[in-house]
Amino acid sequence: MIVDCAIYRDGFRTEGPADVSEALDEVRRTGDGFLWIGLYEPTTEEFDFVISEFGLHPLAVEDAVTAHQRPKLEAYEDSLFMVLKTMGYHPDGHAVSTGEVMIFLGHGYVLTVRHGAESPLAQLRAGLEKQPELLRKGPASVLYAVCDLVVDSYLDVAAELQTDLDELEAQVFAPGRAHGVAEQIYAFKRQLVVFRRAAGPLEEPIARLVSDGVLFVPEDLRPYLRDVGDHLTKVTELVEGLDRLLSDILGANLAQVTVQQNNDMRKISAWAALAAVPTMIAGIYGMNFEHMPELRQPWGYPVALGLMALVCTLLHRAFKRAGWL
Template identity: 65%
Template sequence: MARMIVHCAAYQDGRRIGASEDLTDALTTARRAGPGAFVWMGLFEPTTEELDRVGKEFALHPLAVEDAVSAHQRPKVEAYQGSLFVALKTLGHHPETHAVTSGEVMVFLGPDFVMTVRHGTDSPLSGLRARLEQEPELLRYGPSSVLHSVCDTVVDGYVEVAAALQVDLDELEADVFAPGRVHRDAAGRIYGCKRQVMTVRRAASPLLEPMLRLERGAPFVRPETAPYLRDVADHLARVNDQVDGMDRLLSDILGANLAQVSVQQNNDMRKISAWAALAAVPTMIAGVYGMNFDVMPELHEPWGYPAALSLMAVVCMVLHRVFKRHDWL
């Protein structure tokens, strides 16, 4: 079991009172310490058997354990007898590929324990325990303070990813609408950016209702943490507004780019038609005089050949000026 345990420690009044890789030892330490003591355990991608053993120690509901093992859960809050289950999605942005990847964090909350279960490498929780141990005035609220810190850290990750996507979007917009350039391949880039925005939306949008539910009050969540959870919900609402704005802007950019391409194609077709008309005039005249008839006007005149060439040149010049004046060339 130690392989999956990232860290396990007991706390009381905001101070660490013991640490152990053995869950039973940590629980014993916390329960001997008296009221207010709790165990904080962090797990990384446990197997079904491993999480079942932990679930028996904490008396976790089998359905919650199953959700924590299988992952791929929609952000949610579910109350069970003896525990509260919270599922969140984590996000990471990779500047070198402009890709947004996701992971998951599940939080089990009880009267004297809190347990986090992480899936995926994009986890913002590294260093969270150390930071929270530096704030004993917050940690003294027990498992509720850990739940708030996890939610706050995850949502802060959304804020960072949204900011990075905004930079990518600004660069894409400037490139697509650069003067004198029409990007026929921009639709693929816009669609790729839209997919990254959708990844953020799938993580952030469904989480707002659970966060509001936690802020209004939930089992094992102390009322003292409500202002902190309300602040997290406010940040999450701003992220959702930002994501909605980026999605609308991407749709507008895509529509504008398709219009640009369509206009450019029309311009290309007009130019092709104009050049075809210029080529058609001498072809027509040459075709008429190339017919094998003996009796034709000016056919036997010495000036007939230069007259035909001059006619071709004059007509082509007139057509060229007309097309140029109407911006067809």
């Protein structure tokens, strides 16, 4: 479905024909301004008019309809096609969710296609309409603004993940909290995998937009895109830092669990040794041989019990001093 459609001349939104075909013809006839159309999760049937009116490449159209694409930039003879992964953070579930924005850029038009809840562009359009000096740079200004919005959202999500990681780190090193944290760490790693799949592949398309010779990207807009590239580099560095720190936290957690297991095994071994002494003595005297020391002495039974208590007491003190109990 078409969410919004407008013609921009000299950096300002203007009234134009309601029909998309007539609006595009007017822009191309006058040679000034550009047409910006926004669509949200269009079906193949809804996208048919786009294929005929804008002459878009069928492979790019297929990607725009089916979604679930990697971030990329494809250049055709008369258009550019770019895919970006949008991202949002949900504090209730401490989870990252993604959406997609596809951008078609051509002579006199820019077409944005959104998929998923994490790809709002209404505020972006309203913000751009307050920056006529940027809109005067043509349809590529919309491409820059979308890239800038997406990368800035990455920074926001990275900051939220950093806060969650700090809380997880404190939980790992809290006394008696080592067990049961590994599942949370692995879940956090899955969030970082989603993040890296969105941000990592975007570096190459941004680098291409900054380079010379890219169709429909004017020279005076490249410094803006270069700034987006700098922010994206910061994002990737933050994600790599989070991943390294998370690996260290996982290693520390596993070490804590191992130490705790060793302590438990020492305690179990110590108590087993304490139980083995009376068991051994009772087992010897329970063999019922006729000729055994002190077997028929009246004090034999209390002596055997006293021996058990004495040896167990000595072992208990020894284990206690060694830290096993």
